[in-house]
Amino acid sequence: MNSQDLRNKFLNFFQKNGHKIIPSASLVPENDPTVLFTTAGMHPLVPFLLGEPHPLGTRLASVQKCIRTDDIDEVGDNCHHTFFEMLGNWSLGDYWKKEAICWSYEFLTKELNIDISRFAVSCFIGDQDAPKDDESAKIWLSLGIPQNKIAFLPKKDNWWGPAGQTGPCGPDTEMFFWTGKLPAPDNFQETHDDPSWVELWNDVFMQYNKQDEGRFVALKQKNVDTGMGLERTLAVLNGFDDNYRTELFTPIIEKIEELSGKKYTGNEKEFRIISDHIKAAVFAVNDGALPSNKAAGYIIRRLIRRAIVQANALEISENFTGKLAKIVFEIYKDTYKFAEDKIITELEKEETKFRKTLKAGLKLLTSKTELYGEDLFNLYQSYGLPIEIACEEARKQNILIKDDAVNQFKSLYEKHQELSRTASAGMFKGGLADAGEQTKRLHTAAHLMLAALRQVLGNHVLQKGSNITPERLRFDFSHPEKMTAEQIKQVEDLVNEQIKKNLPVDLKEMSLEDAKACGAMGVFESKYGEKVKVYSIGSFSNEICGGPHAARTGELGHFKIIKEESSSAGVRRIKAILE
Numbered sequence: 001m002n003s004q005d006l007r008n009k010f011l012n013f014f015q016k017n018g019h020k021i022i023p024s025a026s027l028v029p030e031n032d033p034t035v036l037f038t039t040a041g042m043h044p045l046v047p048f049l050l051g052e053p054h055p056l057g058t059r060l061a062s063v064q065k066c067i068r069t070d071d072i073d074e075v076g077d078n079c080h081h082t083f084f085e086m087l088g089n090w091s092l093g094d095y096w097k098k099e100a101i102c103w104s105y106e107f108l109t110k111e112l113n114i115d116i117s118r119f120a121v122s123c124f125i126g127d128q129d130a131p132k133d134d135e136s137a138k139i140w141l142s143l144g145i146p147q148n149k150i151a152f153l154p155k156k157d158n159w160w161g162p163a164g165q166t167g168p169c170g171p172d173t174e175m176f177f178w179t180g181k182l183p184a185p186d187n188f189q190e191t192h193d194d195p196s197w198v199e200l201w202n203d204v205f206m207q208y209n210k211q212d213e214g215r216f217v218a219l220k221q222k223n224v225d226t227g228m229g230l231e232r233t234l235a236v237l238n239g240f241d242d243n244y245r246t247e248l249f250t251p252i253i254e255k256i257e258e259l260s261g262k263k264y265t266g267n268e269k270e271f272r273i274i275s276d277h278i279k280a281a282v283f284a285v286n287d288g289a290l291p292s293n294k295a296a297g298y299i300i301r302r303l304i305r306r307a308i309v310q311a312n313a314l315e316i317s318e319n320f321t322g323k324l325a326k327i328v329f330e331i332y333k334d335t336y337k338f339a340e341d342k343i344i345t346e347l348e349k350e351e352t353k354f355r356k357t358l359k360a361g362l363k364l365l366t367s368k369t370e371l372y373g374e375d376l377f378n379l380y381q382s383y384g385l386p387i388e389i390a391c392e393e394a395r396k397q398n399i400l401i402k403d404d405a406v407n408q409f410k411s412l413y414e415k416h417q418e419l420s421r422t423a424s425a426g427m428f429k430g431g432l433a434d435a436g437e438q439t440k441r442l443h444t445a446a447h448l449m450l451a452a453l454r455q456v457l458g459n460h461v462l463q464k465g466s467n468i469t470p471e472r473l474r475f476d477f478s479h480p481e482k483m484t485a486e487q488i489k490q491v492e493d494l495v496n497e498q499i500k501k502n503l504p505v506d507l508k509e510m511s512l513e514d515a516k517a518c519g520a521m522g523v524f525e526s527k528y529g530e531k532v533k534v535y536s537i538g539s540f541s542n543e544i545c546g547g548p549h550a551a552r553t554g555e556l557g558h559f560k561i562i563k564e565e566s567s568s569a570g571v572r573r574i575k576a577i578l579e
Contacts, residue, residue, distance in 0.1 A: 014061035037067040041088030055531040058094035083280035085230035093221035118178035120188035124171035125152040277307040321347035370400040373408020451541040452494035502554030
């Protein structure tokens with residue numbers, strides 16, 4: 001079975017069972033500072049999981065592009081990826097455990113014909129936050145799964161979410177397939193940690209909303225959120241114990257073989273890191289995350305640099321990222337559209353720059369007669385040289401690595417990681433994933449502000465991005481020059497005038513064509529489904545948006561712009577608060 005067959009089978013099965021198909025959201029989340037990338041299919045659906053009505057109803061399914069970097073150091077084995085596609089189906093307060101589990105089982109056994117003797121499941125064992133999930137186990141037993149193939153595991157294994165610091169989450173039941181050469185073991189509880197058990201699918205039962213203080217509060221609307229990794233499932237269906245042997249990777253690997261003159265066998269780790277990281281970078285740049293020194297851009301820069309370091313180890317001395325990008329375009333040409341020239345330009349620009357830095361790092365290394373932990377850390381942090389490459393190069397050049405240098409490096413690296421984590425926790429707290437009252441008010445204020453900006457500055461003003469936390473809104477818009485103090489005051493006055501009128505925030509669901517016809521603002525890309533939600537505020541603002549919003553403008557308080565600055569060429573940025 002190839003990847004397109006699997007995508008189609010999945011979507012057709014759930015469409016047949018009353019689900020509407022939604023397009024993949026961007027890898028760069030809109031209006032959500034809680035994470036850098038879309039990490040799961042549920043991520044773009046958070047407002048709807050918290051109770052906002054979805055224009056397409058209560059049963060949805062999609063194939064979602066995802067990037068996860070929390071286990072970036074695991075990439076290089078046979079099954080980890082930073083970029084992957086997630087097959088998912090959702091119930092927004094509609095069906096519950098029985099339907100979700102029965103459909104999962106039916107799809108795996110009837111549509112994909114998996115060998116049931118190699119199948120096992122896990123359920124949540126329960127703790128102080130939520131009870132043991134006996135309900136799911138009973139459903140599996142009723143489908144004929146024997147008791148010895150059902151394991152009960154703790155939160156670290158059988159709980160999903162929230163995607164950020166707070167938000168919807170709950171216990172899950174996970175489905176596993178035995179990929180070992182010998183028959184599957186009889187007792188799954190005792191053997192669930194065996195790497196030959198590969199997780200295929202995960203049905204999450206979102207019953208809780210994790211709040212700021214760590215409390216788990218029951219959701220008014222119980223949801224089902226499922227996720228099946230396309231790459232992993234494809235490998236299992238084709239009898240591979242290596243995801244990189246599927247058609248989603250083999251053309252990239254063949255190109256690396258051609259460029260390096262080396263074979264995949266014996267160099268698996270380097271080949272896997274290069275092919276995974278360049279693919280992730282291609283998709284991220286396509287969705288607007290350009291290499292830089294901060295946030296999502298920093299992750300993309302890190303991925304490209306890690307790939308270049310591994311290519312260096314394979315003795316690929318010329319620029320290769322653009323060549324591999326072309327292979328990625330070819331693999332996915334029937335599924336996704338790419339801004340090919342932009343992607344190749346960005347990758348090659350980054351590669352050229354980093355190759356100079358890498359060369360300087362290696363030159364610095366070879367100028368030394370011995371290496372301490374601080375030297376190794378400096379080579380890593382300032383020149384992007386991983387410790388294993390630095391040590392390997394040092395041995396080649398007969399440079400002494402001091403006895404405790406590697407441990408010193410690890411200590412400095414851990415401190416650096418902890419600082420990064422602390423910064424991230426502070427930076428990515430809040431946002432639309434929380435859907436708190438203040439966030440809703442600021443989100444509504446952003447609609448009023450866009451309408452006011454267009455009145456004051458002109459109809460060339462379009463939204464270019466926003467980032468909303470409970471404390472403030474940040475809003476990027478197209479405009480060629482700095483706003484004057486008078487223009488800023490005019491915008492503030494227009495917004496506050498609408499707030500004083502206490503206008504209702506009305507929601508209408510309609511087709512995309514009708515939304516365009518009625519003049520609703522929106523970036524008309526593939527991210528919209530066949531039906532959209534249009535929020536109108538009197539005759540002042542009319543905009544396509546997922547929500548959530550305040551019910552009336554009178555709830556907003558006093559609107560104030562605290563900063564207006566340049567964001568990038570032709571794009572200005574406003575920071576504003578509600579007092």
